[in-house]
Amino acid sequence: xxxxxxxxxxxxxxxxxxxxxxxxxxxxxxxFLGPNGAGKSTAMKIITTFLAPxxxxxxxxxxxxxERPLDVRGRIxxxxxxxxxxxxxxxxxxxxxxxxxxxxxxxxxxxxxxxVVDACGLGSVYGKAIHELSKGYKQRTGLAQALIHDPDVLIxxxxxxxxxxxQIIGIRDLIQGLADExxxxxxxxxxxxxxxxxxRVVIINGGRIxxxxxxxxxxxxxxxxxxxxxxxxxxxxxxxxxxxxxxGVESVSLADGxxxxxxxxxxxxxxxxxxxxxxxxxxxxxxxxxELHESPYSLEATFIALTRQARDARxxxxx
Amino acid sequence: xxxxxxxxxREFAAYFNSPIAYIFIIVFIVLNCGLFMxxxxxxxxxxMRDFFGNLPLFLIFxxxxxxxxxxxxxxxxxxxELLMTLPMTGQQVMLGKYLAAMAFYVxxxxxxxxxxxxxxxxxxxxxxxxxxxxxxALLLGGLYMAVGIFASGLLRDQISAFILGMLACFxxxxxxxxxxxxxxxxxxxxxxxxxxxxxxxxxxxxxxxxGVLQLGDLAYFLGLTAVFLTLNALWLEGRKF
Numbered sequence: 001x002x003x004x005x006x007x008x009x010x011x012x013x014x015x016x017x018x019x020x021x022x023x024x025x026x027x028x029x030x031x032f033l034g035p036n037g038a039g040k041s042t043a044m045k046i047i048t049t050f051l052a053p054x055x056x057x058x059x060x061x062x063x064x065x066x067e068r069p070l071d072v073r074g075r076i077x078x079x080x081x082x083x084x085x086x087x088x089x090x091x092x093x094x095x096x097x098x099x100x101x102x103x104x105x106x107x108x109x110x111x112x113x114x115x116v117v118d119a120c121g122l123g124s125v126y127g128k129a130i131h132e133l134s135k136g137y138k139q140r141t142g143l144a145q146a147l148i149h150d151p152d153v154l155i156x157x158x159x160x161x162x163x164x165x166x167q168i169i170g171i172r173d174l175i176q177g178l179a180d181e182x183x184x185x186x187x188x189x190x191x192x193x194x195x196x197x198x199x200r201v202v203i204i205n206g207g208r209i210x211x212x213x214x215x216x217x218x219x220x221x222x223x224x225x226x227x228x229x230x231x232x233x234x235x236x237x238x239x240x241x242x243x244x245x246x247x248g249v250e251s252v253s254l255a256d257g258x259x260x261x262x263x264x265x266x267x268x269x270x271x272x273x274x275x276x277x278x279x280x281x282x283x284x285x286x287x288x289x290x291e292l293h294e295s296p297y298s299l300e301a302t303f304i305a306l307t308r309q310a311r312d313a314r315x316x317x318x319x
Numbered sequence: 320x321x322x323x324x325x326x327x328x329r330e331f332a333a334y335f336n337s338p339i340a341y342i343f344i345i346v347f348i349v350l351n352c353g354l355f356m357x358x359x360x361x362x363x364x365x366x367m368r369d370f371f372g373n374l375p376l377f378l379i380f381x382x383x384x385x386x387x388x389x390x391x392x393x394x395x396x397x398x399x400e401l402l403m404t405l406p407m408t409g410q411q412v413m414l415g416k417y418l419a420a421m422a423f424y425v426x427x428x429x430x431x432x433x434x435x436x437x438x439x440x441x442x443x444x445x446x447x448x449x450x451x452x453x454x455x456a457l458l459l460g461g462l463y464m465a466v467g468i469f470a471s472g473l474l475r476d477q478i479s480a481f482i483l484g485m486l487a488c489f490x491x492x493x494x495x496x497x498x499x500x501x502x503x504x505x506x507x508x509x510x511x512x513x514x515x516x517x518x519x520x521x522x523x524x525x526x527x528x529x530g531v532l533q534l535g536d537l538a539y540f541l542g543l544t545a546v547f548l549t550l551n552a553l554w555l556e557g558r559k560f
Contacts, residue, residue: 045400048404049403049404050400050403050404050559051559052559052560054560070406070407070408071406073404073405073406074406076404078400078401078404080397080400080401081397082396082397082400083397084396084397084398084399084400084401085396085397085398086329086333086396086398087396088333088336088337089329089333089336093332097325097328097329098401098405100325101322101325101326101329101405101406101407102405102406103321103406145401
């Protein structure tokens, strides 16, 4: 469990975090989203006790990071944005070092080493020097380091940055596999990476939280209405009139039309299902229905809309 | 203690993971012995006075070169963030690093032991002075090492850390030279003498070199070493804010 309350952090004249609060339950995965420089890394550094906040407080499993930082550090596995590897060491030596520094030893250390090597797929490079490894293996070694002591809480800062698509899927699967028992925060500026892993996101921009919730809820808030695509073999203007007349439809706009067929973007309020009404209206006129489906918004569009809303809101407040 | 020894082992091994350590030790032994042996054959005295006399100046270059990487390298690599989020205190990490650098220096110093052994075979050296000289070398090295690790913490770049450490050590060295402090006295009466008493290292070092063990000299070296290590620990804490 992680609770961040009213955390503010300034570096000289710039405010990296401005009154940031969010909460994460045991066993939850949180996607921490935002553009580069939004304050994601700073927030993670504060949770891991690397930095102290100027105001506000953070607790991990109920322990205050300012009061008992060592207890908090013991519970957290942390992969910073700059992968903290000692490139002069072998993978085996490095993981052994971090394990010992985290208080493991003897049979327990050996058992955990076996586990992380297996879980992170490091078997083939276990005896190699870290500077010889590819970027993907380096990243996995960094992840193995964060998992060596079987922490309750995982803080992963951009764990997939710079990896190729297959490697990204590998890391994603690993994170998902850990999801049941651990509380995980992972940050990214690539929005598509979040949805397959979790639907709980916090979006941060310019040091402020602009959204916190399930991806679905955020879409609703950002976009206001649901979006469907309807393709009909009919004249565009006739079809548009017919679809607009359907109960519950907010707006209809022509997406693209070719000879004798048209494709429309239809907006309807969230929580209503107008699909059967739409197909009924098309069939009643004897037209052929070419397509009819709901189209979820991309996370990018949601993100941009939320960012804009947050900026507008601030302008209203500050006049 | 377990934490300190974990860090110590990693840092000590790090010196020997690269060929630089071997080059360092060989340069240390060859230069020191070379500087010593040249006048040794001219004078024909069975003592190590020249050997220990060279050390304060020689170590100004050698020790900062050993300590420059201690924090600067971790900051450059990102491993600093790993170290500062391990379940141990910053002081424990610092102590592990400091002791590893000291152990490296001791290895280099052990390499010069053939000199006293040779002296004992050739003549009848004052063993008290030899022992005092080695103790002085350890304490002097320990002080420079504390200055160096502090300098390394302030900077991200190893070369800058080397130069800063060297300048700081050189300052301690200069403040122990009567000609320098006399000049300072000329600017502001009493200041030079005061600095020489409190900070200058030569008089304390020379006493040990003669084989004279005095509490004041030990307190000077250990005290000033503790001051710089404390400054380093304070910096580790203050960095968070």
